Amino acid sequence: MFLWVFSRFAQQMPSEVLGDGGKHRLLIRLLKNDLSPNESTINWVKRIVSEASSLQAVNVRVSSRAIEFDVFSEDPVKVAMSASKLEQVLGPVETIEDLRRERRFQSDDQAFAAAISLYRAERFWEAHEVLESIWRRTPPGGGKETLQGLILLCAVYVHYQRGELEVALNMMPRVLRKLESVPVSSCNDIDMKGLRAEIRNIVDRQTLEIISLDEFKNE
Numbered sequence: 001m002f003l004w005v006f007s008r009f010a011q012q013m014p015s016e017v018l019g020d021g022g023k024h025r026l027l028i029r030l031l032k033n034d035l036s037p038n039e040s041t042i043n044w045v046k047r048i049v050s051e052a053s054s055l056q057a058v059n060v061r062v063s064s065r066a067i068e069f070d071v072f073s074e075d076p077v078k079v080a081m082s083a084s085k086l087e088q089v090l091g092p093v094e095t096i097e098d099l100r101r102e103r104r105f106q107s108d109d110q111a112f113a114a115a116i117s118l119y120r121a122e123r124f125w126e127a128h129e130v131l132e133s134i135w136r137r138t139p140p141g142g143g144k145e146t147l148q149g150l151i152l153l154c155a156v157y158v159h160y161q162r163g164e165l166e167v168a169l170n171m172m173p174r175v176l177r178k179l180e181s182v183p184v185s186s187c188n189d190i191d192m193k194g195l196r197a198e199i200r201n202i203v204d205r206q207t208l209e210i211i212s213l214d215e216f217k218n219e
Helices: 002-012 039-053 076-086 108-120 124-137 142-161 165-181 192-205
Strands: 024-031 058-062 066-073 093-098
Touching: 024 076, 039 058, 039 066, 039 076, 058 124, 058 142, 066 076, 076 093, 108 124, 124 142, 142 165, 165 192
Parallel strands: none
Antiparallel strands: 024 066, 024 093, 058 066
């Protein structure tokens, strides 16, 4: 699997970017489904990554499907090759992305669909970034407010994946207020009324759960 991921990574990187000597921020994602997002796990992942590959993992996030973290380096190819050493101790490398390379979409609708797909894969940081790029291009109005609410929802789960449960729970009322400020019934194929109700339940119970947008998909 790693050879395919590395080949795809190398093909996406222009030669002038690979050798420009600047600092790269790489996102590495490994498939692993038996860890919980807490401080102990985050520190364990940092230690294992350092011992197995000599890479310095920052912004570690743990989902129900994978581990992901950032690495800063002037040599992205060397980092990508070092990531192969992690497969035996952590799990298969799913993706390696150079975050200096901007995602491009033909339309905001396509970008929104990509963001929701990332969300459903629990890749909340990436979903946040794509939604924010749409938000910056969106004129003032209800659509912008709804996007900001979804961006905040992604941010909640980024904090949760970083082992910051209390921060995540404290942010949920902000998400609800933002989405209730413009009570639209739907956003693309998302049932916003149902989503707001589920967020309200989480705020009332003070028990965080990952909201599956599949439950609120308009037919």
